[in-house]
């Protein structure tokens with residue numbers, strides 16, 4: 369970064385909403401509406417403003433260039449919020465998402481080949497099988513809760529691709545592994561949100577249940593690792609096998625690291641993808657013409673492994689309007705200067721991913737769902753794909769993007785092929801609630817099966 373010409377300003381000089389003594393802006397925040405509140409303040413105070421939390425200063429950045437600059441300067445100058453690393457470490461799952469510095473560099477080098485296109489092609493059989501189960505489930509009955517069903521879908525996909533385990537929550541319930549996984553996610557959320565890490569001194573029954581769940585999951589992963597080490601397949605059909613093939617200067621993943629990566633994929637790959645698919649179906653539900661264009665495209669280009677320009681434009685448009693992870697919380701590793709603002713070490717920097725995508729200066733008629741904008745000539749209308757970064761940016765860009773795109777495209781293709789669908793009459797639109805991912809709470813769809821000839825599933 370070039371040196372500023374004048375002395376940097378203090379972050380206290382930034383505009384921002386007035387807060388309370390000691391508690392700062394904390395009492396003004398509504399956790400489930402955080403994404404909207406931070407957008408509103410961006411509009412009011414500008415794309416770079418300050419907030420204060422008890423014992424902590426925070427800068428919110430909704431300027432796309434500055435956001436990318438921050439994300440690019442990792443792991444040296446910025447890191448993820450430090451509590452993530454300590455909490456994931458305690459759970460034995462300090463993997464690619466939460467590790468930092470040299471440890472992260474090593475993991476990234478070892479893990480990235482596991483996400484490559486050749487492996488994804490082999491993972492595709494799993495996707496086809498599980499997408500067909502979702503189709504059967506929705507043919508049997510319209511979903512009461514679309515998002516819950518899509519979470520079953522992504523749980524089944526990620527469990528098969530990490531544990532090599534066919535958990536099949538779409539067609540059955542009560543599976544032991546599923547029960548263990550159900551302990552992990554709420555407890556992780558709880559620990560990340562609680563100000564005092566009480567479990568380091570005293571464990572409640574829920575913390576003991578978490579320990580038991582993690583132990584059982586570790587046993588499961590160790591068994592997959594042992595099988596994969598013995599069989600050493602050159603054509604991996606899951607992430608563990610793919611990661612075992614990775615070597616970097618003679619180094620490879622240890623069994624403990626493989627467990628951490630398996631859990632990381634389960635955590636990073638589930639809610640993000642199921643909510644992206646849910647928002648996509650929500651946007652498509654009011655657009656029968658877009659549904660028809662997808663049908664027409666998938667008849668010509670049936671495999672989601674191939675480029676499907678229109679379907680991909682629909683995904684891009686849906687994620688512009690509702691990126692599932694709209695806020696990325698970073699922390700300054702050392703004292704630094706962000707453009708002309710002095711940031712002491714430990715300052716939180718909250719990157720607002722969604723805001724620039726909703727500005728007229730970046731996308732003409734920004735609140736309109738218009739997949740076509742990604743395909744036609746901009747013709748003088750604002751269209752800046754570079755400011756839409758739903759998968760992050762820089763060296764820590766989401767490695768699961770390829771798999772997520774396959775999952776979301778498979779769900780959309782299957783739904784359009786099998787059903788005409790719309791939002792039910794008289795049901796209010798879903799409520800967008802922030803829980804790390806933005807969730808469409810109460811999303812329902814009316815699914816009308818299409819004539820049998822159109823419904824044949826080709827994958």
Ligand code: HEM
Pocket residue numbers: 439464465466476632633636637638640641644691692693696758759760761762763764765766767768769771772
């Ligand atoms: C639509 C679905 C998804 C969305 C919106 C999403 C979004 C993101 C974002 C915003 C980040 C942070 C990037 C950054 O800091 O610059 C991230 C990181 C990550 N994602 Fe995803 N993700 C999705 C699906 C997945 C899937 C399916 C997997 C695994 C199979 C995955 C694995 C990861 C991992 C391991 C990281 C951490 C990378 C690192 O720090 O080096 N994600 N994702």
